[in-house]
Amino acid sequence: MTTAAAGVLPATSRPSRITGFFPILRGLLFAVIGGLIGAGIAIAIRSAMGADPFDRTPSANGTMPSTEQIVTVAFVFGTLGWLLGVGFWESTVSGWLGYRTKGVPTDWRRYLTVSEDHKVIGIQYLATFIVVLLIAGLGAMTMRAQLSQPGNTLLSPDTYNRIMSFHGIAMVSVAVASVMGSFGNYFVPIMIGARDMAFPRLNSLSYWMVPVVIASLFLSQLLGGWDSGWTAYPPLSVKNASGQVMFNLAIIVFGLSSIFGGINFIVTIVKMRAPGMGWGRVPIFVWSVLAAAFLATFFTQFFAASLTMVLLDRIVGTGFFVGQGGAPLLYEHTFWFYSHPAVYIFVLPGFGMALEVLAHLSRKPLFAYRWAVAALIGIVGMSGIVWAHHMFVSGMPNALLGPFMVTTELISIPTGLIFLSALGTVWMGRLWLTTPMLFALGFVFNFLIGGVTGIFLADVPTDISLHDTYFVVAHFHYTIIGGEIFALFAAFYFWFPKMTGRMLSERLGKLNFWMMFIFFNLTFLPMFWAGLHGMNRRIATYQNDLANVNLFISISAWFLGLSFLVFVINVLRTLLSKNAPRAEANPWKARTLEWLISSPPPVENFPSTPIVVGSPYGYGTGGRPHAVFALTGAADEEVTA
Amino acid sequence: MTTMPLVAEEHELHVADHAETHLAHHEEEHDRPGINRLGLWVFMASESMLFFAMSAARLYLNGFNGPDKGAVNLGLGIGLTLILLASSWLGYQATGAISKGKRRRAITALLLASLLGIVFIGGVGIEWRTAEFSQNSPFGTAFFSMTGLHVLHLVTGLIGLLLAANLIRKGQFGPGDHWGVTAVVRYWTFVDVMWLVIVFPMLYLL
Ligand code: HEM
Ligand SMILES: [Cu+2]
Numbered sequence: 001m002t003t004a005a006a007g008v009l010p011a012t013s014r015p016s017r018i019t020g021f022f023p024i025l026r027g028l029l030f031a032v033i034g035g036l037i038g039a040g041i042a043i044a045i046r047s048a049m050g051a052d053p054f055d056r057t058p059s060a061n062g063t064m065p066s067t068e069q070i071v072t073v074a075f076v077f078g079t080l081g082w083l084l085g086v087g088f089w090e091s092t093v094s095g096w097l098g099y100r101t102k103g104v105p106t107d108w109r110r111y112l113t114v115s116e117d118h119k120v121i122g123i124q125y126l127a128t129f130i131v132v133l134l135i136a137g138l139g140a141m142t143m144r145a146q147l148s149q150p151g152n153t154l155l156s157p158d159t160y161n162r163i164m165s166f167h168g169i170a171m172v173s174v175a176v177a178s179v180m181g182s183f184g185n186y187f188v189p190i191m192i193g194a195r196d197m198a199f200p201r202l203n204s205l206s207y208w209m210v211p212v213v214i215a216s217l218f219l220s221q222l223l224g225g226w227d228s229g230w231t232a233y234p235p236l237s238v239k240n241a242s243g244q245v246m247f248n249l250a251i252i253v254f255g256l257s258s259i260f261g262g263i264n265f266i267v268t269i270v271k272m273r274a275p276g277m278g279w280g281r282v283p284i285f286v287w288s289v290l291a292a293a294f295l296a297t298f299f300t301q302f303f304a305a306s307l308t309m310v311l312l313d314r315i316v317g318t319g320f321f322v323g324q325g326g327a328p329l330l331y332e333h334t335f336w337f338y339s340h341p342a343v344y345i346f347v348l349p350g351f352g353m354a355l356e357v358l359a360h361l362s363r364k365p366l367f368a369y370r371w372a373v374a375a376l377i378g379i380v381g382m383s384g385i386v387w388a389h390h391m392f393v394s395g396m397p398n399a400l401l402g403p404f405m406v407t408t409e410l411i412s413i414p415t416g417l418i419f420l421s422a423l424g425t426v427w428m429g430r431l432w433l434t435t436p437m438l439f440a441l442g443f444v445f446n447f448l449i450g451g452v453t454g455i456f457l458a459d460v461p462t463d464i465s466l467h468d469t470y471f472v473v474a475h476f477h478y479t480i481i482g483g484e485i486f487a488l489f490a491a492f493y494f495w496f497p498k499m500t501g502r503m504l505s506e507r508l509g510k511l512n513f514w515m516m517f518i519f520f521n522l523t524f525l526p527m528f529w530a531g532l533h534g535m536n537r538r539i540a541t542y543q544n545d546l547a548n549v550n551l552f553i554s555i556s557a558w559f560l561g562l563s564f565l566v567f568v569i570n571v572l573r574t575l576l577s578k579n580a581p582r583a584e585a586n587p588w589k590a591r592t593l594e595w596l597i598s599s600p601p602p603v604e605n606f607p608s609t610p611i612v613v614g615s616p617y618g619y620g621t622g623g624r625p626h627a628v629f630a631l632t633g634a635a636d637e638e639v640t641a
Numbered sequence: 642m643t644t645m646p647l648v649a650e651e652h653e654l655h656v657a658d659h660a661e662t663h664l665a666h667h668e669e670e671h672d673r674p675g676i677n678r679l680g681l682w683v684f685m686a687s688e689s690m691l692f693f694a695m696s697a698a699r700l701y702l703n704g705f706n707g708p709d710k711g712a713v714n715l716g717l718g719i720g721l722t723l724i725l726l727a728s729s730w731l732g733y734q735a736t737g738a739i740s741k742g743k744r745r746r747a748i749t750a751l752l753l754a755s756l757l758g759i760v761f762i763g764g765v766g767i768e769w770r771t772a773e774f775s776q777n778s779p780f781g782t783a784f785f786s787m788t789g790l791h792v793l794h795l796v797t798g799l800i801g802l803l804l805a806a807n808l809i810r811k812g813q814f815g816p817g818d819h820w821g822v823t824a825v826v827r828y829w830t831f832v833d834v835m836w837l838v839i840v841f842p843m844l845y846l847l
Contacts, residue, residue, distance in 0.1 A: 312782075319779065320786075323777045
């Protein structure tokens with residue numbers, strides 16, 4: 001029954017398939033050609049306007065507008081070239097022009113071009129972001145090497161800042177897209193009983209923009225990189241090396257990808273639920289993705305706008321942040337207006353995932369399901385009114401401090417509700433302590449620390465001394481690694497059998513969990529202490545009296561890094577060995593829809609449209625199943641005939 | 642694990658037998674027109690946030706102060722607004738025509754709408770050339786970036802209109818199926834509305 005996944009694709013009106021030479025290589029070639037065309041256009045425009053195209057006189061801010069203009073136009077055309085080359089020409093654009101379109105090959109090559117199957121796209125996201133996670137993790141290891149002793153000269157201060165900036169944005173992109181892009185794409189349609197996402201082609205576009213982002217972050221290093229961190233505040237970001245321009249362009253593209261993804265999830269979840277799946281029967285993971293999708297769709301624009309304003313200041317000399325009337329605080333407002341909701345884009349799918357695993361593996365109904373859903377909605381509703389808690393020491397009007405402190409503390413109430421739902425679910429449950437369950441419980445523990453320390457940061461008096469110290473670094477690593485990444489791993493161990501039809505080793509899985517849990521805490525707990533003792537973030541050295549704690553943190557961090565190797569070994573061993581244990585359809589005896597179909601799922605997901613007749617979490621209640629498949633209908637008659 | 646539910650397995654068996662036999666009825670059961678419409682609405686709502694962000698920036702930099710008297714050409718602004726309105730109206734004529742199967746009429750209306758779009762862009766060009774403030778001043782920053790953002794959207798809409806006209810010429814849309822035309826026209830109207838309710842008041846009226 002697993003053969004369906006590999007060999008047969010739906011008969012579409014597009015029988016011929018994208019062949020020719022490797023789409024990715026062609027994409028690269030077209031990207032180069034596009035880039036050259038773009039550069040040519042920029043040079044032509046500059047000449048036409050009477051400016052020397054290669055003018056080397058720096059602007060008032062010390063930047064090189066001529067180069068940056070050429071880079072910008074080249075980037076735009078290079079991106080278009082990449083997308084056309086990698087398959088959108090045949091799959092989409094030729095159709096817009098009224099020519100025939102082509103489908104995607106059905107064998108393994110579908111992973112390397114513009115497949116529209118949500119399961120393929122989910123795997124593409126997963127593989128990509130695991131690689132990004134590991135690369136950005138290497139950046140962290142390097143930073144900890146530098147910080148293992150004060151005054152270390154391993155890295156120059158400038159190199160340190162560049163690595164720190166790269167690590168930050170690469171990890172933020174992992175946080176934005178890893179759970180949503182991979183498990184969201186793969187499982188949301190299945191969990192609501194749909195055959196695919198609402199807009200499959202848009203979905204593949206979302207994914208294929210991601211390589212542009214990653215490649216540009218690397219290419220930006222050729223232009224001097226950027227040293228302004230993932231937040232890229234002006235005035236620094238208007239005055240530093242030209243690598244900043246590539247950063248801004250790359251992240252605008254990433255924003256676009258995230259917006260397209262958000263729209264797709266909203267429409268899919270609103271419109272494509274199977275018959276019988278009222279809002280009260282939607283699995284909590286799907287709810288959490290809907291909430292995060294909403295944030296991604298309506299707030300990402302503000303990040304894009306912030307980055308665009310920086311870009312315009314650099315390349316066409318507008319005065320948003322520098323010059324006569326420039327206002328750097330404007331950037332902080334628009335940036336955090338996105339980036340605070342963004343932390344909920346990171347963590348809400350993590351919440352959903354953890355609750356999902358906790359309920360299935362405690363074999364109890366999800367506690368206070370309705371309150372958890374209400375909490376998700378509450379968080380989305382309030383997430384737009386707390387942003388300035390990142391700006392308590394920025395010099396904004398004092399009258400704003402109190403209100404933002406209050407709203408921030410209010411938004412912890414819905415967050416707390418979700419927490420209670422998690423605790424109530426495991427309370428008196430028959431916990432099945434498999435690896436995914438361990439990671440979900442680890443999430444609960446870590447997120448508690450992350451959330452509670454957030455309160456100190458939300459309090460104006462304490463934040464005034466904690467801001468920009470390692471206390472903040474510890475806080476957000478607790479929420480993001482301890483929260484979201486632990487949930488990502490829970491999801492991975494939970495769903496890997498479904499996606500591949502193979503079981504991971506539980507022994508290595510548990511080793512992975514315990515190493516990660518212990519060394520994560522040993523790395524980040526002392527950072528609170530270091531921060532309280534005045535260690536500043538984003539700087540390559542620190543006071544001598546913090547030497548011991550930093551050495552300790554560095555050593556723990558390297559072991560934390562090793563725990564990811566255990567993970568990689570576990571996965572590769574299972575995927576490459578011929579006799580890895582096979583997964584049955586429902587190894588966890590769970591109730592949601594994805595467990596009612598084979599592992600891996602057939603191409604069309606379901607034999608016929610499922611009919612939802614009960615709660616996804618009705619464990620031990622002796623009630624109805626979550627869903628059944630219609631026994632009548634054309635599809636089934638065929639079989640019985 | 643005493644209370645482990647077994648319902649799941651029953652259905653699994655049923656599924657396992659039949660998994661390979663059914664393929665290929667992508668989407669038929671879903672409400673495709675409704676999905677498309679909702680998708681476009683959500684996209685436009687999301688895109689409008691970009692205009693709100695730029696308006697916020699404009700207000701932050703410049704408060705409720707407008708440009709100095711006479712710095713922008715209000716007459717030209719009103720003229721441009723009327724041109725856009727006419728262009729949207731023509732777009733709707735095209736949708737109406739194609740839904741009645743009148744291809745020629747639809748193509749003509751789309752081309753005229755695009756033409757007005759181009760005239761509009763030309764008008765903005767004149768405004769840019771004659772502006773008396775530098776792009777570095779607070780108002781200039783807002784003015785050039787907001788009009789620039791809007792023109793960028795117009796250009797994408799223009800490409801959409803022309804593609805749709807070309808597809809009609811090639812015989813693609815008809816009374817039963819003209820979502821492509823409806824969608825680009827609706828987007829075109831959206832871009833006009835952004836001018837009417839955000840860019841124009843923010844830059845000419847405040
Ligand atoms: C439970 C409620 C939370 C509260 C009350 C809270 C509060 C805060 C506050 C006030 C700051 C600003 C600290 C400063 O810069 O001085 C902050 C920083 C941060 N928080 Fe939270 N937080 C909470 C949850 C989260 C969650 C769930 C995430 C992510 C998943 C998160 C991620 C971050 C990040 C990334 C930063 C630092 C951004 C930077 O400056 O680079 N927080 N938090
Ligand atoms: Cu925040």
